[in-house]
Amino acid sequence: MAFSKPSQGSALEKIRKDYLECSICHKEYREPKLLDCLHSFCKHCLLEYHTTNYKDAKMLICPLCRKETQLPETGVEDFKSNFILTGLAGQLEQVSLSANSKLVCKLCKEKNEATYFCCDCLMIICANCNEIHNQIPASASHIVATLKDISDGKIAMKKTKPKRHPECQTHEGEVMWFYCKTCSMMICQACTVIDHCKPQHEYIDCNQASSTYKQSLAQLFTPLEETMKKLDQSQATASTMKDNLNIAAKRTMAEVKNRADEIRAEVTAQESRIMDEIKTILKDRNKKLEEFEQTVRLNSQQINHSLQTAKDISKNSSVPDFLASYPRISKDLKLLGDQNQPKIDLTLDDLGFTPGVCDISLGNLSMKEPKWELSLEYGEGINGACDIDASVPGDEMAVADNWKNRVVIYDSKGQQKKTFPLSSSKFLTNLLVGGILL
Known part of the structure; x- marks a missing residue:
């Protein structure tokens, strides 16, 4: 994970500082782990943080946003590793130079000053080589950015390319080409006929799933x-x-x-x-x-x-x-x-x-008196509400409907959840007053 530190003011310093520093130890990440809130920290830092603050708890509160993350059964070690950060460090390691050196093109013999970085080849190149690089069919689709854009944070670095489709952990040698929508996981050809067969499971091609879910995510x-x-x-x-x-x-x-x-x-x-x-x-x-x-x-x-x-x-x-x-x-x-x-x-x-x-x-x-405003309406279809109990557990509300001899339970957003029919309206009122529902 370690790499030679770029000189102050270089095009890579901003990326190193913004992306590769743990917010707990303020040093470069060592085995970065990812929490549910998408914040990452060194594994060692999370272990110490958990032991000090939440030793016997089954959850861990993020030091930055205070959001809770369920602790895996095996502890902090089983949090997902942030391979994006690991890949980013590997890319910067290949282009970081000593403090007194300049960035030199890795392709041309003239060793011109490098002003571009190919995120796919993981290589710094000069302007002339960039033109040739864009004309070669095999590299024409590569993502190439100027070092200035990288320094200004305009380019989000991506991790080193893994295999296009990983191998199945259940069936040795099988490649996971499909995505099971029922189980929310990638599966192989063997999985489709053994563990994830239709009609109990619905699966589609991984690329189609990726495209569909990206559109779904974009709608949010x-x-x-x-x-x-x-x-x-x-x-x-x-x-x-x-x-x-x-x-x-x-x-x-x-x-x-x-x-x-x-x-x-x-x-x-x-x-x-x-x-x-x-x-x-x-x-x-x-x-x-x-x-x-x-x-x-x-x-x-x-x-x-x-x-x-x-x-x-x-x-x-x-x-x-x-x-x-x-x-x-x-x-x-x-x-x-x-x-x-x-x-x-x-x-x-x-x-x-x-x-x-x-x-x-x-x-x-x-002084002006505070103005009351209608926030939420409850009880659509109830014309004879005779009593209301807002102390029902779980942020729910119980409404006694005198006309229909029933008790209706609503959630915190006003949606009807349950209905209890009763034989007497008098018993209905006593039920709420006496707290029998609770």
């Missing part, structure tokens, strides 16, 4: 990108409201002070009370707005990381690697897309002052 990108835009807008709104709140608070305190100066002898106690109230409100609302900003920021970072990772894997990984990653990535993106995004109370930045009616009254604070 747009909703998440729209969610990110809304999160950005929410964060901007919260920031503006914080500024407005501070301005309003300063203005209000000035008005209170001016009023207090006029009648200070009689209302010193009132002034002190109202000023403390303003500061308490300011502190409380700033805290709420900061917590909202933090929630939005974390959601945005999580979605951005998962989205960018899914895009990179869809674009650059080989068919086996993509198919191996697809179920986990697809599940992750769908969960993120289904998450309810935080909403902000638009009255948090409103604060003002109303002078008192009589001469000895300092006044009262004036």
Whole structure:
């Protein structure tokens, strides 16, 4: 995994720093392991992290995004290895040079300065050799990038090409040409007639599966990108409201002070009370707005990381690697897309002052009352709801339907899950009041 470190400012330094440093030890990866959240860490670092923080737990929380990953039965060692990082290190190892050397073309005899890198040949070449390289049929389809684009992060490096189709682990010598949609795994010809035969199993060609699932994955990108835009807008709104709140608070305190100066002898106690109230409100609302900003920021970072990772894997990984990653990535993106995004109370930045009616009254604070908005409607088809119990386990809600003598259970999204018919409406109400359902 080790390779000679490129000189400071070279075209490879940015790639090494951005892609090959473990976020725990801040050194080059050693046996990188991949968590469900798609973050990678050295195996040794994860072992120490798990032993120190989650020794007896059956899950491990990512040090970066705090997402939980189920711990394999054999421990950290059984997490999937990140072969993309391993392949990237191998490619950089072939083009990294000593600190005082320049990048030299590996093809021409003239040893011209190299300005391109072929991601398929794993070779640095000059401009002249690049033209010849593009004219040769065998290499015309290769991915070639300028070293500057690589340095600027515009090119996502791919790992060294493995065999196009790996061999089956169950049937020796058989190549896995098919993908079982029922089991979400690659299979060989023998598997199709032994362990994954029709009609119990449905399988298709691996290339067709890769193309189909890439399109399926791409359909999840747009909703998440729209969610990110809304999160950005929410964060901007919260920031503006914080500024407005501070301005309003300063203005209000000035008005209170001016009023207090006029009648200070009689209302010193009132002034002190109202000023403390303003500061308490300011502190409380700033805290709420900061917590909202933090929630939005974390959601945005999580979605951005998962989205960018899914895009990179869809674009650059080989068919086996993509198919191996697809179920986990697809599940992750769908969960993120289904998450309810935080909403902000638009009255948090409103604060003002109303002078008192009589001469000895300092006044009262004036604020907009929070506006209630309909978030979700429950109980379609229920016209005689006589009681509701929201304490049912599992974020569910029980509704007593008096007209139809039944109890209906809804999930947290308002979808009907179960119905219990009952013989008496009186018993129905007592059932919920007495907590018999629980």
